[in-house]
Amino acid sequence: QSSVQLYGMIDIGLGSFQRPEEQVVGGGIINDWKRTAKLDRNNEQTSYWGLRGKEVLSEDLSAVFLLESFFRPDTGELGRFNSDQMFTREAYAGLASKQFGELRLGRHTTHLFTTSFLYNPFGSGFGWSPTIRHIFSGNEGKVRGDSGWSNSIHYLSPKIAGFNLSVMAAAGEKDTGNGGLGVVEAQSFMLSYNAGAFSTTLTMQDVKVGAASTQGRSQVTGMLAASYDFGLLKLSAQYTEIADKPTGFEDRIVQVGVAVPLGRGKVLASYGQDDTDSTDDTTLKTLSLGYNLPLSKRTDITVVAMRETQEEGVALAPNANSLRNYGRFISGNSYGFGLRHRF
Amino acid sequence: QSSVQLYGMIDIGLGSFQRPEEQVVGGGIINDWKRTAKLDRNNEQTSYWGLRGKEVLSEDLSAVFLLESFFRPDTGELGRFNSDQMFTREAYAGLASKQFGELRLGRHTTHLFTTSFLYNPFGSGFGWSPTIRHIFSGNEGKVRGDSGWSNSIHYLSPKIAGFNLSVMAAAGEKDTGNGGLGVVEAQSFMLSYNAGAFSTTLTMQDVKVGAASTQGRSQVTGMLAASYDFGLLKLSAQYTEIADKPTGFEDRIVQVGVAVPLGRGKVLASYGQDDTDSTDDTTLKTLSLGYNLPLSKRTDITVVAMRETQEEGVALAPNANSLRNYGRFISGNSYGFGLRHRF
């Protein structure tokens, strides 16, 4: 009997992208909306490989472990970005009791990221999911502390009357290991209720980050999400608030999504809006439309069209000190094809 | 049924080497021919480990993936050199049709490297193969763009009347991820014909590289190669031309090789000559003689003696501005033992 499983997923595709990639130009930041046609990775889901295992210790108790590593299949590089580390998707060992739940120690995917990808039709894809793009990429509205927390304790309750509760705490040490995304101290909980076609989750997190430039920064984020599967279609919705101190900016992010079975696949649609209240009010609107076709249980292809629009609430003329395109309405259209293979 | 295979190869040995390792000394480049006896890796073949899988989707169609990572077993380090990345041997996912051929997206071994190692008795070994040494290592004669292309599309035809055609194109993005070896834009094809004991391949590639120091560089390389297995011996030959713009240098590289079954193993002999036409004409001559003994299908040992000679066509006295040994006839003899184990 083997004690370890080797598995993973590779996501690669082609597309024509017109996305607001941030670039530092001459001391300022400029949003670059120029179109690029390229072979690209990780738009549907971030590729990874991993090792995991479970050892039954008694009728109630098991030991569990998991090590998962992101990679970029278009270049063969490790991680999600250049300074990313080996097993940053998740890395833990723990004990699982059927009766009392599961306790894991190590690095864990945050509850906020889990709730973000579970309740939108485009899942965890940084390429196409409005929710993931608004909350986990971009700059001003970005949630602090990465999508995984190092040095954390993760408790997952058993299911009780349809409810699941998870609690996570990252210990008070400085995590400088992951490209400056590290967390100094963080807590979160995720409370889910599942009954037949209905599912809902409430998640809250409080993060203190430690990069030198953001000393003393504390950020509280809450998300309420729900989905209902009518059979003919599945609806999902998410409402998120981010309150960032001491910068004082606030984000309100909404998403509504629908997945409609059609032929052997599904039509996917998701609209998200991200309103940032800060010294420069910004609204980011993203609409993604796609079709996902499973070729098997393990392999699928996806085609997507996405329109992303950025509206600046405060109209400022571009100037030397601020190269951002304030006062301009900017938008981009992206199109992509992706192949996803689980192994 | 397992969906993933874990496999690889480790090549390690001992030797006494007198090879022209380039060193930057005081602002110039000097070829150092001093003798070193050492435990060394990757002379027969570059060690690697990998994951691959194939999923049958229908009678005609399969999904395929592959992730392969080089390593250096003498130090335990990742990659071929210090700035190398995780899965740079190959990393792709794709769809394979028996009828229409295979399409792969990701990072792929170039057609030029494949043709280089298939038609010489010392294969892909950077230690002993004259062809690999002349085309892929060294400085002036070196082919641009690494032996694998990131961000590339690779199509492989089915075999039709003995012919196979492969076409590869690397998309127009800057690949800065792999130690400055990255490709900006590249295309190649490989046309092979196999019939019984006879095999021949024509390969051409056009590469534009993007390192700041080589902006605008474009390089076209063609190789014609053939082999014939007479039973008593197997002959192979390769002719290669490299035309590099705007530096204007041209390389002509020839190789003739023979493998003769003897006892349980094979005697291997390969002679290669690399003529570079540039401002400083150089001729590099390499003769390798060896014996390869399989201990099993998966394990073999090899002993090799190699003589490498560098002749400078234009006789220049060494001076402060150019520390290269111009005008001198220099040569070195290397001897090695290697153990190769496939797993």
Add this chain to the structure above:
Amino acid sequence: QSSVQLYGMIDIGLGSFQRPEEQVVGGGIINDWKRTAKLDRNNEQTSYWGLRGKEVLSEDLSAVFLLESFFRPDTGELGRFNSDQMFTREAYAGLASKQFGELRLGRHTTHLFTTSFLYNPFGSGFGWSPTIRHIFSGNEGKVRGDSGWSNSIHYLSPKIAGFNLSVMAAAGEKDTGNGGLGVVEAQSFMLSYNAGAFSTTLTMQDVKVGAASTQGRSQVTGMLAASYDFGLLKLSAQYTEIADKPTGFEDRIVQVGVAVPLGRGKVLASYGQDDTDSTDDTTLKTLSLGYNLPLSKRTDITVVAMRETQEEGVALAPNANSLRNYGRFISGNSYGFGLRHRF
């Protein structure tokens, strides 16, 4: 029949630590004994994953290989420390004869590290084992050349009349690949005798290291170790001497340990003392008390309390040039819980 095994071990826990972590402060070095409560890894044993295989070539001969990679499960990072490399635990291929012994080429765990962890109740744990802490961590008393040697040849004899002999030599090349811990040239042997409940080992190593700051440094280390399993308890003892040139410091390190079966687990106790004779005499005393409880053959938990005391033989007042706490008696108490899972 599979030709490769995938396996490893993950060690993670919680603790309150008061350990002398060295910090460079304002140009001097200060020992920081402040207490930190945190989720921590690798205190019982350094986590790793690996690939290994064995191929039977004949009745007597097999081919073997092994690749093992350390990692840090609390952050998901590769290696033991930031500049560590991929397969630094061990990486080799070799040939194993039942009659004549085994020859391995690559990177190998040193005989000194092996003898250090085999004869103390806390094994190879950098967190709790006095022997490992005194010999392989810390600064002045530290053994040179890492716990593994790159570019080395390792011969292991078969067992003859209860005796095993291993000999290792690292070739004369500069190994700069592993965070400055590299060895320039090194030799060692390990002679063991095992008969029933009694075991003893003599190990000696001679290391020349190559970091720029330690040119010409040569260090000779010898360890004599023994253990006897009385059934009711198992006693172990180690005596080590390190002579370092040209710095002239000498270390004498002793350890006595006992493991007492109690319930389903074992009570563990180890006392070690490290006397350094240098310009500033230092004595480091470490006492660890613990209980190890196996939950299965593959999973165990450990609780440990450790008291570490540093006495400075030469009483110097703290000053601007030397921020070390000379003349002060300093000590710390640490407590920890750990979960170890082998897969």
